Amino acid sequence: xxxxxxxxxxxxxxxxxxxxxxxxxxxxxxxxxxxxxxxxxxxxxxxxxxxxxxxxxxxxxxxxxxxxxxxxxxxxxxxxxxxxxxxxxxxxxxxxxxxxxxxxxxxxxxxxxxxxxxxxxxxxxxxxxxxxxxxxxxxxxxxxxxxxxxxxxxxxxxxxxxxxxxxxxxxxxxxxxxxxxxxxxxxxxxxxxxxxxxxxxxxxxxxxxxxxxxxxxxxxxxxxxxxxxxxxxxxxxxxxxxxxxxxxxxxxxxxxxxxxxxxxxxxxxxxx
Numbered sequence: 001x002x003x004x005x006x007x008x009x010x011x012x013x014x015x016x017x018x019x020x021x022x023x024x025x026x027x028x029x030x031x032x033x034x035x036x037x038x039x040x041x042x043x044x045x046x047x048x049x050x051x052x053x054x055x056x057x058x059x060x061x062x063x064x065x066x067x068x069x070x071x072x073x074x075x076x077x078x079x080x081x082x083x084x085x086x087x088x089x090x091x092x093x094x095x096x097x098x099x100x101x102x103x104x105x106x107x108x109x110x111x112x113x114x115x116x117x118x119x120x121x122x123x124x125x126x127x128x129x130x131x132x133x134x135x136x137x138x139x140x141x142x143x144x145x146x147x148x149x150x151x152x153x154x155x156x157x158x159x160x161x162x163x164x165x166x167x168x169x170x171x172x173x174x175x176x177x178x179x180x181x182x183x184x185x186x187x188x189x190x191x192x193x194x195x196x197x198x199x200x201x202x203x204x205x206x207x208x209x210x211x212x213x214x215x216x217x218x219x220x221x222x223x224x225x226x227x228x229x230x231x232x233x234x235x236x237x238x239x240x241x242x243x244x245x246x247x248x249x250x251x252x253x254x255x256x257x258x259x260x261x262x263x264x265x266x267x268x269x270x271x272x
Contacts, residue, residue, distance in 0.1 A: 002203040002240040003247050003260055005170040006211045007271060008162055010195060011229040012139055013155055013176065014219070020107040020127055020145075023086045027066045059095035063087040080111040088132075103132035121149040136165040152179040157199075164204065172201030179216075191221040195234075209240035223254035230256050230271045 064086050071079035086105045094100035111123035127143040141160035147153040156175045163169040176197035194216040203209050217234030231249040238245050245262035256271045 001205055002207070002209040002211070002238050003236070003245070003258070003269070004271075005162070005201075005203045006199065006209075006236065006238065006247075007231070007258075008137065009160070009170065009172055009199065009201075010176065010217065010231075012134055012137065012162060013143065013157070014178070014193065014195075014229050015134055016105065016127060016139065016143060017145065017153070017155070017178070019086060019101075019105060020084065020125065023062075023064050023066075023084045023105075024107065024109070026064055027068070027084055060088055060091070060101050061093040062101070063089070076114060076116040078113045080113075081109065083108040091133075099135055101132070101134060103138075104130040105132055106130070119149075121147075123147050138163040152177050154178075160201075168204040170201060170203050172199045174199035174201075193219040193221075195219070203240060207241050209238055212237045214246075217249060218252060220252070220254065231258070 064084065066084040067082040069081045071081070084107045086107075088094070088101040088103060091100040091102040105127060106129075107125050107127050109123060109125045111121070114120045114122075123146070125145040127145065129139050129141070132139050139160075139162055142158045143160065144156040144158065145153060146156075154175055154177050157173050159171075160173060161169055161171045174197060176195055176199070179194040179196075181192040181194070195218075196213050196216055198210065198212045200208070200210045213234065214237050215233075215235040217231045217236065219229055220232045223230070223232060232254060233252040234249045236247040236249075238247060243262060245260050248259045248261070250258065257268055258271065259266050259268055
C-alpha cells in the first residue's frame with residue numbers, strides 16, 4: 001500500500017508540474033517552466049508539437065487566467081511575477097470520461113532573467129489546489145517548485161494529501177529532484193525524467209512511512225499513453241510499520257509492473 005501511494009504521489013506531482021508549465025507557456029511566461037526538458041518555444045505552445053492539446057495530454061480544455069507584472073528597473077535583469085489559475089470546472093471539456101481533471105490549480109510565480117556575464121533563468125513557484133482531481137484522485141496542499149537554467153528542478157511539498165475515491169488518503173512532505181532529458185526533437189516521445197529524493201508521510205492505512213529513492217526512478221515517455229506516468233526503472237527503500245521493504249521498478253524496458261521485496265520474499269505488483 002505504501003509503495004502504491006508513493007508511486008501515486010510522484011506521478012501526481014509530475015502531472016501537476018506538466019499542467020502548470022503548459023499553462024505558463026500559454027500565457028507567455030518564459031515559455032513555460034524552463035527546465036521541463038524543452039526549449040521555451042517547443043510543443044508547450046498551442047498548435048506546436050504533437051497536437052493543439054500538447055499542454056494537456058488528456059485533451060481537457062481548461063479555462064486559464066492570470067495576472068502578470070514585469071519589473072524592468074534593474075540594469076542586469078528582468079523580473080516576472082504573477083499567478084496563473086487553471087480551471088477545469090466539472091471536467092465536461094475533457095475528451096475522456098475516465099482520464100480527466102476537475103477543479104482548479106493556481107500557480108503563483110516569481111521568475112528572473114539575469115543578463116550579468118551570461119543569460120541565466122531562475123524561478124520559484126507555489127502551486128495550490130481547489131477541489132482538484134486527477135481522474136478520481138483529489139490532490140490538496142502546496143507544492144513549491146524551484147528551477148533554473150543550470151540545474152535540475154526541485155519540488156518541495158507542504159501539507160500535501162491525496163484522497164482516493166473510497167475516502168482513504170495518504171499524506172506526505174519532502175523534496176524531490178527532477179532531472180529532464182530531451183526526447184526526439186520537439187516532441188514528448190522519448191523524453192526521460194529521472195527523480196531522486198526522500199518523502200515522509202502516512203499511507204492509506206494511517207501508518208507513517210519513509211520512502212527513500214536509492215537508485216534514480218526513471219520515467220520514459222513513449223512507453224505508455226501520455227496520461228500515464230509510470231516508472232520503468234529505479235529502486236526505493238520504504239520503511240513502514242517497523243519494516244523496510246525495497247521496491248524495484250525494473251531494468252528500463254517498457255512495462256507497468258514493479259517488485260516489492262520484504263523479509264526475503266518478492267512479490268510482483270501492477271501500477272494502477
